[in-house]
Amino acid sequence: MSKLWGGRFTKQTDELVEQYTASISFDQQLAEEDIQGSLAHVTMLGRCGIVPQEDVEQIQQGLAQVLELIRSKEMVYSVSDEDIHMNIEKKLIELIGPVGGKLHTGRSRNDQVATDMHLYLRKHVVIFVELLSKLQIALMEQAKANYDTIVPGYTHLQRAQPILFAHHLMAYVSMFERDIERLQDSYKRINTLPLGAGALAGTTFPIDRHDVAEQLGFDRVYENSLDAVSDRDFIVEFLSNASLVMMHLSRLCEELVLWSSTEFQFIELDDAFCTGSSIMPQKKNPDVAELVRGKTGRVYGNLMGMLTVLKSLPLAYNKDMQEDKEGMLDTVSTLDGALRLFAPMIATMKVNRDRMRQAVRQDFSNATDIADFLVNKGLPFRQAHEVIGKTVLYCIQKNVYLLDLSLEEFKQFSPLFDETIYAVLQPEQVVNARNVYGGTATVQVQAAVGRASEALNRTEAWLHEHENKF
Ligand code: ARG
Numbered sequence: 255m256s257k258l259w260g261g262r263f264t265k266q267t268d269e270l271v272e273q274y275t276a277s278i279s280f281d282q283q284l285a286e287e288d289i290q291g292s293l294a295h296v297t298m299l300g301r302c303g304i305v306p307q308e309d310v311e312q313i314q315q316g317l318a319q320v321l322e323l324i325r326s327k328e329m330v331y332s333v334s335d336e337d338i339h340m341n342i343e344k345k346l347i348e349l350i351g352p353v354g355g356k357l358h359t360g361r362s363r364n365d366q367v368a369t370d371m372h373l374y375l376r377k378h379v380v381i382f383v384e385l386l387s388k389l390q391i392a393l394m395e396q397a398k399a400n401y402d403t404i405v406p407g408y409t410h411l412q413r414a415q416p417i418l419f420a421h422h423l424m425a426y427v428s429m430f431e432r433d434i435e436r437l438q439d440s441y442k443r444i445n446t447l448p449l450g451a452g453a454l455a456g457t458t459f460p461i462d463r464h465d466v467a468e469q470l471g472f473d474r475v476y477e478n479s480l481d482a483v484s485d486r487d488f489i490v491e492f493l494s495n496a497s498l499v500m501m502h503l504s505r506l507c508e509e510l511v512l513w514s515s516t517e518f519q520f521i522e523l524d525d526a527f528c529t530g531s532s533i534m535p536q537k538k539n540p541d542v543a544e545l546v547r548g549k550t551g552r553v554y555g556n557l558m559g560m561l562t563v564l565k566s567l568p569l570a571y572n573k574d575m576q577e578d579k580e581g582m583l584d585t586v587s588t589l590d591g592a593l594r595l596f597a598p599m600i601a602t603m604k605v606n607r608d609r610m611r612q613a614v615r616q617d618f619s620n621a622t623d624i625a626d627f628l629v630n631k632g633l634p635f636r637q638a639h640e641v642i643g644k645t646v647l648y649c650i651q652k653n654v655y656l657l658d659l660s661l662e663e664f665k666q667f668s669p670l671f672d673e674t675i676y677a678v679l680q681p682e683q684v685v686n687a688r689n690v691y692g693g694t695a696t697v698q699v700q701a702a703v704g705r706a707s708e709a710l711n712r713t714e715a716w717l718h719e720h721e722n723k724f
Pocket of ligand 1: 277281337338363364367571573575576577
């Protein structure tokens with residue numbers, strides 16, 4: 255059989271053109287969605303009396319056979335059939351004869367491909383919400399095991415104030431919560447059906463778009479046929495949401511790399527999540543964390559690529575839009591790989607509490623608390639800051655820490671100091687003094703974990719509603 259669109263042509267397509275314009279090498283990943291959409295479309299054609307019921311049944315059976323070939327990897331794709339849509343249609347006609355040619359009635363590849371992409375992303379957004387919630391669970395379990403682990407908190411990567419390690423981990427739970435919310439919000443727009451828009455203007459056949467929407471579980475149909483076939487906002491939105499997830503992961507990766515270094519020794523990643531060196535026998539490298547950090551770049555690149563493809567594109571479909579797929583598919587597999595590794599990597603991470611504790615002892619991260627102590631005694635904060643700055647300088651010159659100073663020494667800097675200063679400077683006290691909503695005090699972190707568990711329940715309910723729906 256020649257090309258499905260061959261009628262108007264008198265010459266064969268140049269072989270290089272065929273190769274250059276084909277998308278089958280990558281859009282075969284949309285095969286299941288393509289058949290899912292076709293089954294709903296042909297069912298509707300039957301219900302609307304556009305295609306006789308016996309033909310509809312033949313086509314449905316034929317599509318089921320094609321699906322089997324695809325699943326058993328027996329399907330042979332051909333570049334000369336350009337893309338997944340024409341490869342499937344051609345195979346259908348090959349299997350059931352010319353009646354297969356009725357499938358494309360009232361449809362264009364333009365609304366077909368858009369439908370495939372919506373179906374594909376809809377499925378993956380649900381998977382990502384689930385993977386993100388599993389990562390949140392791993393982080394929260396580590397947080398719960400570390401309510402009493404105190405670690406220096408940093409600004410400028412300089413020790414700033416002591417915090418609970420649990421508090422640090424819960425910051426990431428909050429980030430991933432926003433990611434989940436964004437993905438859930440994008441689902442509304444992804445779950446809109448383009449099919450029925452035809453090539454761009456609609457169709458002359460009396461189709462029922464809402465019937466197809468209902469069969470496929472779409473909440474609504476596109477309002478405008480031109481917009482339906484031209485819209486790739488939902489892909490940009492996905493790539494942008496994926497970029498934020500990767501950015502969050504990359505920040506955590508950076509911390510894991512730092513924390514597992516000999517200089518820090520705050521954590522140890524499980525052997526199963528590290529690799530060795532081919533030359534240096536002592537090495538245990540945090541490759542997964544590094545690679546996720548590195549792969550963030552390609553996801554940002556995919557976002558930029560998609561935005562640039564769409565810039566200034568006139569309505570409606572343009573072949574440029576075929577470039578929407580590789581970046582999206584690559585992003586889906588990159589994110590999927592990262593998230594699947596991350597949850598167990600966090601769950602198996604060993605936390606070196608003693609080392610963290612030691613780090614807090616040997617620093618000035620309790621300096622703010624002495625300033626606050628003087629403020630509570632009536633000194634304006636700015637003056638207290640100056641007094642403690644001098645006290646810290648004195649300690650640095652003497653090579654000691656604040657807790658090492660005698661009361662006489664403290665009093666040289668301010669007569670407001672008394673015995674109670676030593677209790678104020680203890681790391682537990684410093685941490686628990688920050689008893690403000692969202693702060694690092696143990697009770698606050700426990701409350702935060704409680705709220706995060708409630709959010710997790712809401713995510714689970716959402717997943718229950720959206721998972722494996724079709
Ligand atoms: N392979 C094409 C794509 O991915 C399908 C749509 C083709 N439409 C067309 N008018 N050539 O964009």
